[in-house]
Amino acid sequence: AQTVTQSQPEMSVQEAETVTLSCTYDTSENNYYLFWYKQPPSRQMILVIRQEAYKQQNATENRFSVNFQKAAKSFSLKISDSQLGDTAMYFCAFMDSGGSNYKLTFGKGTLLTVNP
Amino acid sequence: DAGVTQSPTHLIKTRGQHVTLRCSPISGHKSVSWYQQVLGQGPQFIFQYYEKEERGRGNFPDRFSARQFPNYSSELNVNALLLGDSALYLCASSLTGMRLGGYTFGSGTRLTVV
Numbered sequence: 102a103q104t105v106t107q108s109q110p111e112m113s114v115q116e117a118e119t120v121t122l123s124c125t126y127d128t129s130e131n132n133y134y135l136f137w138y139k140q141p142p143s144r145q146m147i148l149v150i151r152q153e154a155y156k157q158q159n160a161t162e163n164r165f166s167v168n169f170q171k172a173a174k175s176f177s178l179k180i181s182d183s184q185l186g187d188t189a190m191y192f193c194a195f196m197d198s199g200g201s202n203y204k205l206t207f208g209k210g211t212l213l214t215v216n217p
Numbered sequence: 218d219a220g221v222t223q224s225p226t227h228l229i230k231t232r233g234q235h236v237t238l239r240c241s242p243i244s245g246h247k248s249v250s251w252y253q254q255v256l257g258q259g260p261q262f263i264f265q266y267y268e269k270e271e272r273g274r275g276n277f278p279d280r281f282s283a284r285q286f287p288n289y290s291s292e293l294n295v296n297a298l299l300l301g302d303s304a305l306y307l308c309a310s311s312l313t314g315m316r317l318g319g320y321t322f323g324s325g326t327r328l329t330v331v
Binding site for chain 2: 147192203207
């Protein structure tokens with residue numbers, strides 16, 4: 102079974118600075134998908150960025166980018182120019198690429214606080 | 218375009234009671250999944266439905282059941298509620314074959330069992 106580990110329960114960063122959230126996962130699959138979701142106090146899970154395992158290039162979405170290290174099974178999220186609105190829980194999630202089940206496996210999350 | 222809508226937003230039930238949670242997916246999305254998020258944890262997969270058929274089930278007891286209707290909306294039912302069932306229940310919808318797109322989540326139903 103796949104597992105996702107987020108080793109940082111909480112992190113804080115000053116506004117406009119850069120922060121990196123860590124995520125490692127365990128799987129025997131060769132192809133899969135990785136995601137970072139943001140959950141603000143409003144509770145809705147919002148997709149931040151996604152990565153296909155067979156793509157070598159790291160995904161980037163505006164201020165958000167990932168460092169995907171497939172051999173190390175590591176998928177960290179870098180947030181540049183942090184904004185107060187980035188304050189939220191961040192979840193790393195895994196989805197395998199086979200079968201008909203679109204199950205997401207989540208880590209326990211990292212609470213990010215952006216300070217003014 | 219409306220997102221994933223869930224009802225009710227909050228609910229308080231007594232141990233032993235039954236509860237029904239409802240979800241309407243994004244228009245055009247045929248797959249609905251349910252997740253349970255206990256306080257301080259990441260969401261845990263409960264069920265996935267596509268075209269009214271169950272496609273996946275997580276490690277939850279038979280007290281949990283779900284169904285999907287012809288309009289692709291879905292219900293999650295939980296019988297004989299336990300205190301440990303207190304959680305945020307999230308519904309998510311997706312297009313078939315769009316794994317990279319992940320899911321679009323609703324804002325959830327906060328269930329409190331007393």
